[in-house]
Amino acid sequence: MIDTAPAPATARTESAPPRKRRIRPGRLGVHAFLMTVSLAFLAPLLLAVYASLRPYDETSQHGYFSLPKKLSFDYYQQAFSDSGMTKYFINTLIIAVPGVIVTLFFASFVAFAVARLNMRGSIVLLVLFTAGNLLPQQVIVTPLYVMFNRIPLPYWMSDSMTMFDSYWAVVSVQVGFQIGFCVFVLANFMRTLPKEILEAAIVDGASVWTQYWRVTLPLCRPALAALGTLQFTWMYNDFLWALVFISDGDKLPITSALNNLRGQFFTDYNLLAAGSVIVALPTLIVFLLLQRHFIAGLTLGSSKG
Secondary structure, eight states: OOOOOOOOOOOOSSOOOOOOOOOOHHHHHHHHHHHHHHHHHHHHHHHHHHHHTSOHHHHHHHOTTSOOSOOOSHHHHHHHHHTTHHHHHHHHHHHHHHHHHHHHHHHHHHHHHHHHSOOTTHHHHHHHHHHGGGSOGGGGHHHHHHHHHHSBOOTTTOTTSBSTTSHHHHHHHHHHHHHHHHHHHHHHHHTTSOHHHHHHHHHTTOOHHHIIIIIIHHHTHHHHHHHHHHHHHHHHHOOHHHHHHOOOGGGOOGGGGGGGGOOSSOOOHHHHHHHHHHHHHHHHHHHHHTHHHHHHHHTTTTTOO
């Protein structure tokens, strides 16, 4: 009998060309919108960098949007030396670094108590901490000014023998205003952690401090990194509290160093632009170093489900 079954199809020797992915008009619109917004935010920074590389005589004659004839980094060296930025950078670190550490420590401890311990009134406590961010800072400038002038400190802590005109005043205000936001973020993050981990630690005899320091806090590293980046940026860029509570010019932070680049009768705005770029560099460096943790902290829970 003759086999009439169809012969198997031969394998293709050449693979089919890949299909081109169609780009939706809506996606093009979204990308165009995002690029426009990004350029709008970057335009002032790019203009400041461009102006800082050009001589003032050239920009005053041809305008800031003209093509350059000469580019140099002379203004950066002049801005760094004329304003004495080294001293002001140290002053800023004295305020920002302890402020960030103290804020994250107390906020994480309060958030742990609110989110992981069975406490009565934990929701009310969380609302009170969050409501503190709704208070305008300018409203309590005068009461804090009077209070800090009446709080005595030993000479080794403050030259003025009071809390006024000391770093303690600025750091305490920064911690007081920023801790509410950090408690709100960390408490919501800690609620997403598996309860089984904490229950296993309790079964093993872990104390409350061990549950917080060795079990919960390591799991909050992405959230702490994201908050640390934001807090350092906010404290670093603050100008109001240092201007109000510090009278000694040698203790002012880096944001006040730009005033030293302004003349009494004339201001070289290209030199001022170079100083502004130098002042902005530390926050950019911190963000680049913690970028991976910062993005991980912002996207927590986005793929949960």
